[in-house]
Amino acid sequence: xxxxxxxxxxxxxxxxxxxxxxxxxxxxxxxxxxxxxxxxxxxxxxxxxxxxxxxxxxxxxxxxxxxxxxxxxxxxxxxxxxxxxxxxxxxxxxxxxxxxxxxxxxxxxxxxxxxxxxxxxxxxxxxxxxxxxxxxxxxxxxxxxxxxxxxxxxxxxxxxxxxxxxxxxxxxxxxxxxxxxxxxxxxxxxxxxxxxxxxxxxxxxxxxxxxxxxxxxxxxxxxxxxxxxxxxxxxxxxxxxxxxxxxxxxxxxxxxxxxxxxxxxxxxxxxxxxxxxxxxxxxxxxxxxxxxxxxxxxxxxxxxxxxxxxxxxxxxxxxxxxxxxxxxxxxxxxxxxxxxxxxxxxxxxxxxxxxxxxxxxxxxxxxxxxxxxxxxxxxxxxxxxxxxxxxxxxxxxxxxxxxxxxxxxxxxxxxxxxxxxxxxxxxxxxxxxxxxxxxxxxxxxxxxxxxxxxxxxxxxxxxxxxxxxxxxxxxxxxxxxxxxxxxxxxxxxxxxxxxxxxxxxxxxxxxxxxxxxxxxxxxxxxxxxxxxxxxxxxxxxxxxxxxxxxxxxxxxxxxxxxxxxxxxxxxxxxxxxxxxxxxxxxxxxxxxxxxxxxxxxxxxxxxxxxxxxxxxxxxxxxxxxxxxxxxxxxxxxxxxxxxxxxxxxxxxxxxxxxxxxxxxxxxxxxxxxxxxxxxxxxxxxxxxxxxxxxxxxxx
Ligand SMILES: Nc1ncnc2c1ncn2[C@@H]1O[C@H](COP(=O)(O)OP(=O)(O)OP(=O)(O)O)[C@@H](O)[C@H]1O
Numbered sequence: 001x002x003x004x005x006x007x008x009x010x011x012x013x014x015x016x017x018x019x020x021x022x023x024x025x026x027x028x029x030x031x032x033x034x035x036x037x038x039x040x041x042x043x044x045x046x047x048x049x050x051x052x053x054x055x056x057x058x059x060x061x062x063x064x065x066x067x068x069x070x071x072x073x074x075x076x077x078x079x080x081x082x083x084x085x086x087x088x089x090x091x092x093x094x095x096x097x098x099x100x101x102x103x104x105x106x107x108x109x110x111x112x113x114x115x116x117x118x119x120x121x122x123x124x125x126x127x128x129x130x131x132x133x134x135x136x137x138x139x140x141x142x143x144x145x146x147x148x149x150x151x152x153x154x155x156x157x158x159x160x161x162x163x164x165x166x167x168x169x170x171x172x173x174x175x176x177x178x179x180x181x182x183x184x185x186x187x188x189x190x191x192x193x194x195x196x197x198x199x200x201x202x203x204x205x206x207x208x209x210x211x212x213x214x215x216x217x218x219x220x221x222x223x224x225x226x227x228x229x230x231x232x233x234x235x236x237x238x239x240x241x242x243x244x245x246x247x248x249x250x251x252x253x254x255x256x257x258x259x260x261x262x263x264x265x266x267x268x269x270x271x272x273x274x275x276x277x278x279x280x281x282x283x284x285x286x287x288x289x290x291x292x293x294x295x296x297x298x299x300x301x302x303x304x305x306x307x308x309x310x311x312x313x314x315x316x317x318x319x320x321x322x323x324x325x326x327x328x329x330x331x332x333x334x335x336x337x338x339x340x341x342x343x344x345x346x347x348x349x350x351x352x353x354x355x356x357x358x359x360x361x362x363x364x365x366x367x368x369x370x371x372x373x374x375x376x377x378x379x380x381x382x383x384x385x386x387x388x389x390x391x392x393x394x395x396x397x398x399x400x401x402x403x404x405x406x407x408x409x410x411x412x413x414x415x416x417x418x419x420x421x422x423x424x425x426x427x428x429x430x431x432x433x434x435x436x437x438x439x440x441x442x443x444x445x446x447x448x449x450x451x452x453x454x455x456x457x458x459x460x461x462x463x464x465x466x467x468x469x470x471x472x473x474x475x476x477x478x479x480x481x482x483x484x485x486x487x488x489x490x491x492x493x494x495x496x497x498x499x500x501x502x503x504x505x506x507x508x509x510x511x512x513x514x515x516x517x518x519x520x521x522x523x524x525x526x527x528x529x530x531x532x533x534x535x536x537x538x539x540x541x542x543x544x545x546x547x548x549x550x551x552x553x554x555x556x557x558x559x560x561x562x563x564x565x566x567x568x569x570x571x572x573x574x575x576x577x578x579x580x581x582x583x584x585x586x587x588x589x590x591x592x593x594x595x596x597x598x599x600x601x602x603x604x605x606x607x608x609x610x611x612x613x614x615x616x617x618x619x620x621x622x623x624x625x626x627x628x629x630x631x632x633x634x635x636x637x638x639x640x641x642x643x644x645x646x647x648x649x650x651x652x653x654x655x656x657x658x659x660x661x662x663x664x665x666x667x668x669x670x671x672x673x674x675x676x677x678x679x680x681x682x683x684x685x686x687x688x689x690x691x692x693x694x695x696x697x698x699x
Pocket of ligand 1: 518
């Protein structure tokens with residue numbers, strides 16, 4: 001019974017036709033008290049337009065800390081197994097699908113199944129046998145690496161504490177100033193009560209002047225304190241924003257390259273912007289919320305002093321308002337996550353279309369992209385609208401509850417005046433204090449909205465910040481004399497094998513060409529050689545004695561250089577794009593120029609100081625490629641990887657590059673990637689061909 005409740009609480013339906021596999025996995029993550037977003041599971045399992053392979057689910061499950069096993073079984077073994085299993089089934093004899101088999105129920109002789117397309121159901125043995133055609137399944141058991149919610153929450157707390165550690169002093173100061181500010185705020189109500197009940201009726205002129213002066217002093221002090229509090233606030237905001245941005249950006253840059261391959265730029269931009277939301281809420285919490293909380297406490301205190309019965313009424317009613325508003329929490333988090341996701345999609349769409357403006361214009365596809373933008377933008381707006389509606393409902397509920405509350409207070413205190421237990425001045429003070437209490441309670445009640453927003457933003461940031469960074473530890477090496485690639489295999493998560501048993505030897509003074517048709521994995525192979533991806537099997541042995549996987553990334557990359565297919569240029573001039581540093585090493589620069597690049601530099605309008613423009617917009621494809629060459633050679637690599645290094649060059653420049661390779665090859669290991677044998681055959685000493693694996697291998 002208890003187990004069924006847990007299942008009902010943790011099972012979730014698929015959001016998309018292709019999500020059944022990852023939804024099953026997510027339900028089981030929650031079942032075992034974990035918490036991982038669908039987005040992450042999709043990415044780790046290689047879920048694509050056709051869904052997820054069992055292998056992808058297995059790889060993802062292992063990566064997130066499950067002890068997973070892909071098995072074949074039958075109905076009897078399933079009954080005996082007794083723990084939740086993901087089954088690969090075929091629905092209506094044609095649709096591949098995944099379901100969770102939670103348990104077998106002896107009483108009704110049926111299986112308890114979590115079908116992400118429909119929900120929780122009981123399936124008869126015969127039906128399960130009929131749809132479970134492949135008899136393949138994935139068993140899962142949380143292992144040591146599996147992170148439970150408690151561990152994740154603990155890590156989040158540590159991260160947050162670390163983030164605001166430097167702000168503690170400022171935060172306390174702001175809170176104390178807030179306390180004084182609130183206390184002084186009450187002076188007006190107290191003064192009006194004394195004025196009406198005591199000073200004016202008894203015509204105490206001397207006391208009147210004295211109390212006006214004192215009130216003036218208090219009100220001026222309040223203004224001063226408010227200004228001081230604001231100053232601390234903006235100082236804290238500035239330092240927090242700088243810190244959080246630096247930390248998040250820096251942890252982003254140290255994530256492995258494969259992480260960036262499947263992400264959209266807009267998502268990164270949106271998450272960087274999320275940092276702002278967190279600071280806005282911190283500011284709100286330490287200023288308005290503190291003042292409101294103190295306001296509520298002090299107001300109730302004063303009410304106790306004037307009429308204790310009224311104060312008791314306040315104490316009873318305030319939590320009711322909170323309860324009403326807290327019931328909306330779950331909906332708010334969901335709506336806010338949706339808004340943030342569609343905001344990321346909106347940003348990605350802008351970046352994508354502006355980057356591709358040439359194609360849009362060349363094919364006159366403005367209309368198509370306008371339509372696409374409309375769809376993405378209207379989804380974003382729809383979600384903002386849904387969130388807005390939710391906020392509106394909350395405001396309505398809280399507003400109505402609080403008006404009833406105020407009417408009750410006015411009614412009760414007026415009754416007190418009528419029967420002589422409350423004086424007129426006290427009535428004025430009570431109404432003044434109740435109104436400020438009213439606004440404080442409303443503010444406090446509504447703080448859940450930005451608070452939840454910041455929580456969602458914080459979780460999204462934490463998700464990136466807590467990802468495993470690129471391993472930097474490893475052996476140091478000073479030179480590369482030889483590289484022996486031995487039987488390496490590679491596949492992207494959930495995909496069929498791309499590289500199969502690749503073997504080759506690269507050595508100094510030799511140019512090796514790697515040929516192969518489009519999509520056979522040549523560029524992927526270069527990524528493996530740059531330590532961006534790790535091979536599934538096999539080894540890459542450096543200098544006959546060290547495995548590439550044991551060498552420090554830093555040391556390896558400082559000895560390797562790449563001229564990629566697409567040269568990425570940054571905003572700045574040509575020189576900055578070559579040296580990628582703040583200081584020029586004249587010797588290195590002259591060495592590169594002397595290899596024959598002077599003609600290229602002279603052909604640019606301002607030589608080295610010509611602006612490359614955003615993404616090298618001011619340069620032609622060939623010029624970009626020459627710049628890519630200069631960048632690689634300036635860093636004086638011992639191992640040079642050339643991915644289609646002359647694809648954008650004219651005949652003359654191609655000849656120049658051929659001669660250049662001849663000139664530098666004696667002191668380097670050179671590997672050229674190409675489709676065309678004709679283009680590279682004169683340059684190369686050795687050649688290997690990568691073929692696509694003939695039989696798609698999924699397991
Ligand atoms: N991050 C990724 N996730 C999943 N699949 C990928 C990823 N990157 C590349 N691929 C796929 O791997 C295959 C090989 O790509 P790769 O760029 O290595 O081929 P290539 O041989 O260099 O092609 P070309 O000669 O056209 O440049 C392609 O089918 C590509 O779609």
